[in-house]
Amino acid sequence: QVTLKESGPGIxxxxxxxxxxxxxxxxxxxxxxxCVGWIRQSSGKGLEWLANIWWNDDKYxxxxxxxxxxxSKDTSNxxxxxxxxxxxxxxxATYYCARSVGFAYWGQGTLVTVSS
Amino acid sequence: DIxxxxxxxxxxxxxxxxxxxxxxxxxxxxxxxxxxQQKPGKSxxxxxxxxxxxxxxxxxxFSGSRSGSDYSLTIxxxxxxDVADYHCLxxxxxxxxxxxxxxxxxxx
Numbered sequence: 001q002v003t004l005k006e007s008g009p010g011i012x013x014x015x016x017x018x019x020x021x022x023x024x025x026x027x028x029x030x031x032x033x034x035c036v037g038w039i040r041q042s043s044g045k046g047l048e049w050l051a052n053i054w055w056n057d058d059k060y061x062x063x064x065x066x067x068x069x070x071x072s073k074d075t076s077n078x079x080x081x082x083x084x085x086x087x088x089x090x091x092x093a094t095y096y097c098a099r100s101v102g103f104a105y106w107g108q109g110t111l112v113t114v115s116s
Numbered sequence: 117d118i119x120x121x122x123x124x125x126x127x128x129x130x131x132x133x134x135x136x137x138x139x140x141x142x143x144x145x146x147x148x149x150x151x152x153q154q155k156p157g158k159s160x161x162x163x164x165x166x167x168x169x170x171x172x173x174x175x176x177x178f179s180g181s182r183s184g185s186d187y188s189l190t191i192x193x194x195x196x197x198d199v200a201d202y203h204c205l206x207x208x209x210x211x212x213x214x215x216x217x218x219x220x221x222x223x224x
Contacts, residue, residue: 037213046217046218047152047160047203049214052210052211052213061211062212063212096160102205102207103162103205103213104162105162
């Protein structure tokens, strides 16, 4: 059974760095062809892809946010991570992680609020 | 970047209706389109993969089709549990992965 679960700080101040963790089970990020992605959704809005990391450590970033994003993984502990620097109120959203190139499985999401 | 133009953005529906939602890709994405259902406060659930394949556990009243660069999700005989938001995704050419703008189904 594939499960993913996101965790984050809940609230942070403008200009701070957001650190998110995706803890998963039922698959391994060391398996050929496997990947995990991060997607966010502002309240009442659509889905925005942020970044993906592959089994071979290839990384892809949304060009509109690329300079602010860092994705990484800990294969041994079945975790993936996303850091976003210089957070702004416009980055307030629910952040999801999802498995595989077509996002077949999703976590429950973690709400991140940026507020002073 | 490939754009996925989803229509309509919202739709007023009745139980028992046949509902069709469409995404138009700005360039060829082959079969690499998925459809997701999202209920309030929940994460997206994959309903259709590779344009026409029903995901595990999805009722057979859902179907996906392709005509050229137009991809459609059809719900036959709409049930109350189908009232939700729906999103398409292209994953043929990345980065970036791109979603449609979403369709909100509301009961009349």
